[in-house]
Amino acid sequence: MRALKAALWRLAQAVPVALMVVVLNFFLLKAVPGDMADVIAGEAGAATPEFMAQLRSQFGDDQPLPAQFIAYVKKVATFDLGWSFRYNASVASLIFDRLAATLLLMGLALLLAVLLGSALGVVAATTRQGWLRRLIGLFATLGFALPAFWLGLMIVVLFTLKLGWLPSSGLDTMGSDAHGWAYLRDVTVHLVMPVGCLAFSYLAMYIRLMHEAVRDVSQLDFVRTARAKGSSRRRQVWRHVVPNALVPVVTLTGVQFGALLSGSVTLETVFAWPGLGQLALAAVSSRDINLLLGLLFVTSLFVVVVNLLTEAVHGWLDPRIEHGARR
Amino acid sequence: MNLPWRSIPLWLGALCLLAIGVAALAAPVLVGSDPLAMVARPYLWPGQNAAHWLGTDMLGRDLWSGLVYGARVSLRIGLEAGVCTALLGLAIGCLAGYFGGWVDNLLMRVTELFQIMPSLIFTLVLVIILGPRVDTLVLGIAATAWPNVARLARGEAQRLAGMEFVQAARVIGMSEARILWVHILPNALMPVLAMLAMLVGHAILTEAALAFLGLSDPNVVSWGSMIGAGRDVLRTAWYMTALPGLAIFFTVAALGLLGGALNDWLNPRRGGLQ
Numbered sequence: 001m002r003a004l005k006a007a008l009w010r011l012a013q014a015v016p017v018a019l020m021v022v023v024l025n026f027f028l029l030k031a032v033p034g035d036m037a038d039v040i041a042g043e044a045g046a047a048t049p050e051f052m053a054q055l056r057s058q059f060g061d062d063q064p065l066p067a068q069f070i071a072y073v074k075k076v077a078t079f080d081l082g083w084s085f086r087y088n089a090s091v092a093s094l095i096f097d098r099l100a101a102t103l104l105l106m107g108l109a110l111l112l113a114v115l116l117g118s119a120l121g122v123v124a125a126t127t128r129q130g131w132l133r134r135l136i137g138l139f140a141t142l143g144f145a146l147p148a149f150w151l152g153l154m155i156v157v158l159f160t161l162k163l164g165w166l167p168s169s170g171l172d173t174m175g176s177d178a179h180g181w182a183y184l185r186d187v188t189v190h191l192v193m194p195v196g197c198l199a200f201s202y203l204a205m206y207i208r209l210m211h212e213a214v215r216d217v218s219q220l221d222f223v224r225t226a227r228a229k230g231s232s233r234r235r236q237v238w239r240h241v242v243p244n245a246l247v248p249v250v251t252l253t254g255v256q257f258g259a260l261l262s263g264s265v266t267l268e269t270v271f272a273w274p275g276l277g278q279l280a281l282a283a284v285s286s287r288d289i290n291l292l293l294g295l296l297f298v299t300s301l302f303v304v305v306v307n308l309l310t311e312a313v314h315g316w317l318d319p320r321i322e323h324g325a326r327r
Numbered sequence: 328m329n330l331p332w333r334s335i336p337l338w339l340g341a342l343c344l345l346a347i348g349v350a351a352l353a354a355p356v357l358v359g360s361d362p363l364a365m366v367a368r369p370y371l372w373p374g375q376n377a378a379h380w381l382g383t384d385m386l387g388r389d390l391w392s393g394l395v396y397g398a399r400v401s402l403r404i405g406l407e408a409g410v411c412t413a414l415l416g417l418a419i420g421c422l423a424g425y426f427g428g429w430v431d432n433l434l435m436r437v438t439e440l441f442q443i444m445p446s447l448i449f450t451l452v453l454v455i456i457l458g459p460r461v462d463t464l465v466l467g468i469a470a471t472a473w474p475n476v477a478r479l480a481r482g483e484a485q486r487l488a489g490m491e492f493v494q495a496a497r498v499i500g501m502s503e504a505r506i507l508w509v510h511i512l513p514n515a516l517m518p519v520l521a522m523l524a525m526l527v528g529h530a531i532l533t534e535a536a537l538a539f540l541g542l543s544d545p546n547v548v549s550w551g552s553m554i555g556a557g558r559d560v561l562r563t564a565w566y567m568t569a570l571p572g573l574a575i576f577f578t579v580a581a582l583g584l585l586g587g588a589l590n591d592w593l594n595p596r597r598g599g600l601q
Contacts, residue, residue, distance in 0.1 A: 020440045145579035150572035157565045262447030266536045299445045
């Protein structure tokens with residue numbers, strides 16, 4: 001019962017943020033120079049003022065701003081995000097068709113980065129070898145500095161063009177009719193480079209985060225107690241320090257999820273991954289602002305959902321955190 | 328508290344940045360006035376022709392002059408966007424942390440909103456609406472990068488607001504604005520300054536990503552736009568993509584080294600498992 005109440009409270013907290021996303025999106029839409037009538041007139045080559053006026057009344061652009069806003073909210077509430085003239089399809093269907101591919105890519109990359117990054121962070125914080133700590137620190141600095149999309153292009157040169165080991169684009173081999181295991185294998189081979197590259201770009205953040213978290217938790221009283229009662233070093237680290245150090249790792253994954261998604265967007269365009277990044281690129285190159293705003297809206301809502309989930313995991317990792325009672 | 332003069336990363340980072348900065352400033356002397364001029368046979372590989380030691384691109388433009396002029400654009404956008412981000416975050420964080428109450432609540436909700444929206448897509452939207460120019464790129468990057476700074480500054484301002492010297496200032500009748508200006512802001516500045524190198528690095532990376540996606544000022548060369556152009560001929564001439572990427576990497580890595588050293592100096596923390 002308490003858990004349910006806490007979950008509902010969290011959900012209620014997310015509502016104002018989601019509403020603000022809607023409001024901001026509306027104003028961004030209105031800030032675009034020209035309106036839908038201009039776009040259509042531009043496509044058609046010419047239009048009479050009467051036709052333009054008719055179009056404007058059809059799209060509701062001649063209404064006062066508050067009325068337009070209410071109409072916009074009504075549309076958004078039913079996930080009607082407008083029409084993409086580039087694809088000649090509804091924005092919502094375009095986005096939802098591609099969401100899964102992005103999630104697959106991001107999910108695998110995140111998993112890899114969290115596991116590897118946490119392990120390296122723990123090693124960096126607990127090792128007595130100065131050179132090893134410095135090496136991992138250097139690795140984290142360099143990881144931050146490598147533009148992920150450039151790294152992607154370079155490994156395409158190496159593994160696809162020079163060595164011919166891995167396919168460089170798409171989610172599966174185009175035109176292949178493989179099923180079952182053969183298809184799974186095909187997708188896995190296509191996943192290697194994008195996932196590896198994206199995971200590498202996330203890695204630096206997790207190394208640094210885990211390093212700091214382990215260092216901080218190590219100084220807390222209960223670790224000293226564990227040490228005083230004579231528990232082994234291994235037990236201190238893995239039983240007492242690491243589970244608590246994971247709390248900020250989970251929190252930051254939620255908070256930074258928007259930034260993590262941005263990394264995926266650029267990388268997808270390198271590997272022609274059929275996800276949201278491809279869509280963003282197409283929207284940018286054809287200046288399809290409707291599509292781009294739809295993307296911004298859906299991904300923002302998605303981040304809200306991920307935040308709710310990480311808060312749930314948070315409570316599970318650290319039961320002391322009172323849900324519903326924000327500091 | 329003395330600067331860690333013997334820190335190798337600090338020196339390495341500072342010297343690299345100095346070299347890149349000098350090259351960017353001296354670009355007209357170093358490589359002539361026009362990086363977009365077609366000066367030689369296209370597709371010259373690095374080392375093939377002594378006069379164009381880094382080779383030429385598909386239109387016969389000298390890559391070395393492109394890199395040097397690209398440094399001007401990347402560093403300028405990086406610095407301006409980094410400083411704007413820091414100032415914006417500092418202002419919002421200090422106001423929220425110092426006043427607390429509904430001001431804090433409101434500003435933090437806005438911060439949350441900006442943190443939730445995927446930064447790159449948000450920047451894309453802003454830059455497309457405003458049109459891709461150097462100043463709109465700066466604005467677009469700064470407008471999405473400030474929430475982390477604001478959170479940091481807010482924590483600092485909250486801590487300062489409860490301290491005795493601030494209470495004393497209030498007791499002697501100093502105005503809120505003056506307290507903010509002379510006590511809160513300068514003291515919250517330090518941790519934000521430690522972040523500045525990272526912010527500049529982030530801005531350079533974002534500019535490169537935007538240019539790679541095709542959103543850059545068409546009148547200037549930038550490292551990102553060079554990568555984007557080189558990508559089309561990746562199969563035959565990958566050096567056109569590799570070189571500007573290396574330039575980005577060295578610049579941001581130097582900023583990272585510098586930032587890490589400054590951070591250790593300004594926010595010292597010690598300890599660990601004994």
